[in-house]
Amino acid sequence: MSGPDSPLSPVTSTDHRGWLWITVIICTIICPALLLWRVIARYRRYGLDDLAVVVSFVFIIAHSALLMGSLKLGFGVQLTPETKPGILKAAELVFASRITLSLILGTSKLSALLLIRRLLPPNTWRTYICNTGLVLVIVWGIMAILTTNTACLPSHMLLRNAENSCAHLDIRITTTMALNIATELGVISLAVCFLRKVEVEGGQRKWVALGFLLRLPNIALSLLYLTFYLHFLSRGHSSIGFIPAAIIQCFLATYSFTSSCIPSFLPFHLPIFPATSPTNTYELKPCSKSDRNKLARRMSTPMSFFGDKIRGDREIFTHKARIFADVKGVQRRESERKLRRKDSDNVDEDQESLRGIVREETFEIKMDRYSGVGGGVV
Numbered sequence: 001m002s003g004p005d006s007p008l009s010p011v012t013s014t015d016h017r018g019w020l021w022i023t024v025i026i027c028t029i030i031c032p033a034l035l036l037w038r039v040i041a042r043y044r045r046y047g048l049d050d051l052a053v054v055v056s057f058v059f060i061i062a063h064s065a066l067l068m069g070s071l072k073l074g075f076g077v078q079l080t081p082e083t084k085p086g087i088l089k090a091a092e093l094v095f096a097s098r099i100t101l102s103l104i105l106g107t108s109k110l111s112a113l114l115l116i117r118r119l120l121p122p123n124t125w126r127t128y129i130c131n132t133g134l135v136l137v138i139v140w141g142i143m144a145i146l147t148t149n150t151a152c153l154p155s156h157m158l159l160r161n162a163e164n165s166c167a168h169l170d171i172r173i174t175t176t177m178a179l180n181i182a183t184e185l186g187v188i189s190l191a192v193c194f195l196r197k198v199e200v201e202g203g204q205r206k207w208v209a210l211g212f213l214l215r216l217p218n219i220a221l222s223l224l225y226l227t228f229y230l231h232f233l234s235r236g237h238s239s240i241g242f243i244p245a246a247i248i249q250c251f252l253a254t255y256s257f258t259s260s261c262i263p264s265f266l267p268f269h270l271p272i273f274p275a276t277s278p279t280n281t282y283e284l285k286p287c288s289k290s291d292r293n294k295l296a297r298r299m300s301t302p303m304s305f306f307g308d309k310i311r312g313d314r315e316i317f318t319h320k321a322r323i324f325a326d327v328k329g330v331q332r333r334e335s336e337r338k339l340r341r342k343d344s345d346n347v348d349e350d351q352e353s354l355r356g357i358v359r360e361e362t363f364e365i366k367m368d369r370y371s372g373v374g375g376g377v378v
Contacts, residue, residue, distance in 0.1 A: 017076035052111035095154035106141030211263035
């Protein structure tokens with residue numbers, strides 16, 4: 001039930017909390033659903049871009065919690081002697097929410113750049129450009145937090161007093177959002193420029209492009225947020241006057257997180273780049289006793305490599321696949337065994353011989369794995 005002191009009370013000329021409260025609730029419901037969807041879509045294919053999304057989600061929850069707390073303290077209510085103590089406390093939470101906004105925008109860009117790097121072949125000049133972009137985004141995030149908050153008291157957010165004024169706040173906000181838009185354009189430009197080099201099928205490149213082009217609304221929302229913020233500063237600081245800017249701030253944070261999750265919902269597959277060694281392409285690393293037991297169980301069934309692929313065991317699948325792909329070697333060994341067999345027309349014996357070949361090959365790989373020496377197909 002809503003009452004006169006509840007954030008869900010009807011919107012009046014002296015109380016605008018209801019609009020922001022509904023916005024925060026909707027955004028708070030959307031973000032966990034998107035994260036859960038991404039976790040399911042990327043199951044067993046997680047990367048650093050997914051980690052950045054999780055960090056962004058933590059900041060989203062903190063952002064919503066700060067705004068909810070400020071609403072309960074009186075943010076959005078007309079300033080009176082009775083409401084001033086609560087608004088002073090609410091200003092501190094709104095001040096902190098602006099910091100989390102910069103963190104959300106930064107982690108969203110980091111996720112996009114990490115995804116671009118993940119789609120590109122490793123150890124190329126394009127990946128180094130992506131790494132440079134990661135550094136620039138981190139620098140922007142630090143700069144944004146320092147620029148908008150240095151030498152500013154939290155009370156300047158909702159009160160305009162001589163001792164609380166934040167000098168040149170309009171210039172600070174404009175500079176921060178301009179650089180935010182510039183870095184966002186840089187991320188989208190990198191994705192478009194490197195589109196032909198991403199390791200996906202040709203028909204899937206359009207979905208990759210769509211996933212990054214859907215970040216363009218972040219630019220529009222940033223411009224809208226800047227417009228409302230400057231309008232708020234020009235009309236004087238007030239608890240009610242900041243509600244429209246806070247609503248746009250909530251939308252900007254939510255869509256920035258949404259744009260990070262969108263690529264995982266589109267129908268393109270992430271590439272798998274096998275680890276290579278300069279001395280031996282098929283080198284296997286030593287494993288523990290439990291890994292050796294697992295390997296022995298997998299090797300006990302020569303035709304189980306399709307199951308290994310389904311289970312996601314790339315290493316075993318790759319080596320077994322190489323065995324079956326070496327057609328010439330299998331045919332040569334089969335021919336040698338046929339010469340030693342009396343009944344060469346027996347189909348069952350032919351099949352059993354082929355299984356014996358596979359067992360022999362997999363046994364060689366297993367022994368090399370146990371000894372820590374790189375093994376491969378003979």
